[in-house]
Amino acid sequence: xxxxxxxxxxxxxxxxxxxxxxxxxxxxxxxxxxxxxxxxxxxxxxxxxxxxxxxxxxxxxxxxxxxxxxxxxxxxxxxxxxxxxxxxxxxxxxxxxxxxxxxxxxxxxxxxxxxxxxxxxxxxxxxxxxxxxxxxxxxxxxxxxxxxxxxxxxxxxxxxxxxxxxxxxxxxxxxxxxxxxxxxxxxxxxxxxxxxxxxxxxxxxxxxxxxxxxxxxxxxxxxxxxxxxxxxxxxxxxxxxxxxxxxxxxxxxxxxxxxxxxxxxxxxxxxxxxxxxxxxxxxxxxxxxxxxxxxxxxxxxxxxxxxxxxxxxxxxxxxxxxxxxxxxxxxxxxxxxxxxxxxxxxxxx
Numbered sequence: 001x002x003x004x005x006x007x008x009x010x011x012x013x014x015x016x017x018x019x020x021x022x023x024x025x026x027x028x029x030x031x032x033x034x035x036x037x038x039x040x041x042x043x044x045x046x047x048x049x050x051x052x053x054x055x056x057x058x059x060x061x062x063x064x065x066x067x068x069x070x071x072x073x074x075x076x077x078x079x080x081x082x083x084x085x086x087x088x089x090x091x092x093x094x095x096x097x098x099x100x101x102x103x104x105x106x107x108x109x110x111x112x113x114x115x116x117x118x119x120x121x122x123x124x125x126x127x128x129x130x131x132x133x134x135x136x137x138x139x140x141x142x143x144x145x146x147x148x149x150x151x152x153x154x155x156x157x158x159x160x161x162x163x164x165x166x167x168x169x170x171x172x173x174x175x176x177x178x179x180x181x182x183x184x185x186x187x188x189x190x191x192x193x194x195x196x197x198x199x200x201x202x203x204x205x206x207x208x209x210x211x212x213x214x215x216x217x218x219x220x221x222x223x224x225x226x227x228x229x230x231x232x233x234x235x236x237x238x239x240x241x242x243x244x245x246x247x248x249x250x251x252x253x254x255x256x257x258x259x260x261x262x263x264x265x266x267x268x269x270x271x272x273x274x275x276x277x278x279x280x281x282x283x284x285x286x287x288x289x290x291x292x293x294x295x296x297x298x299x300x301x302x303x304x305x306x307x308x309x310x311x312x313x314x315x316x317x318x319x320x321x322x323x324x325x326x327x328x329x330x331x332x333x334x335x336x337x338x339x340x341x342x343x344x345x346x347x348x349x
Contacts, residue, residue: 001199051242079219090144098145102321114270144174151182182290184210243327
């Protein structure tokens, strides 16, 4: 694939900033190169030295977990950083456009708007699937990105894989971004396994959900090594702090937590669904391959407000395209889910 025709010329030719830790990668020595404080830190542990700018230890651990070469992994400050960088490396403001399929993750639109990029919107079908024909007919000569979220947020369903393949195979003038933030809860295999076959695909994942590391803000993008090189070239020098790197590495090595987390959340989700089905005012529970459920119900706004007053916090999605009268409920602990159902029953009674 001719990436040079997709990447903006000034990004392609950019000479990256070279940090002190780029020039010397060792951990031992007398460090007089980076203007750090040699006295340490006012903490129980010293964080006075700059971290590895390329996070190689984490990438090597992820390489083993994901079964993908380390040079095909980009690590960002949340997936949001990857979203922003991908838009910035391909879109020259209003000279280019991206395609979004609402309802979907809101940061695609926000990042595009910040970068003054034209947004072409092709809503999902009523069953929350891609309108493939409409997407392909909406593509313009200046379109550089199509965002697909699967499992989708806020609806929770997986997107038909055959539809995604059609988009990938027919859209060759830019990148198809597949956001797999909730893939750990899905029975669908990751598109990471397809990267060698489809050089126009970038897959995004996160450690905020199944791994339980939302506060550490670490997201991942997986792509052809050439694309990873470009992303590394335009990211801030030390975008992942040393404390975050140390904690993430420790978490990744505890692989039992991930397995148990997925099992327990999926079990709790099934139990919660069965309880919701018993409430007459619940109109529809949408299929979910994530750690949340989108529920259409009577008096959704009033219920949402009542739950807030009872310190039960859900997400009102009623103002989102195709999600009218719907609330998004994250699967909590069994006792939290029990209180939610109890408060819903109180409201409707």
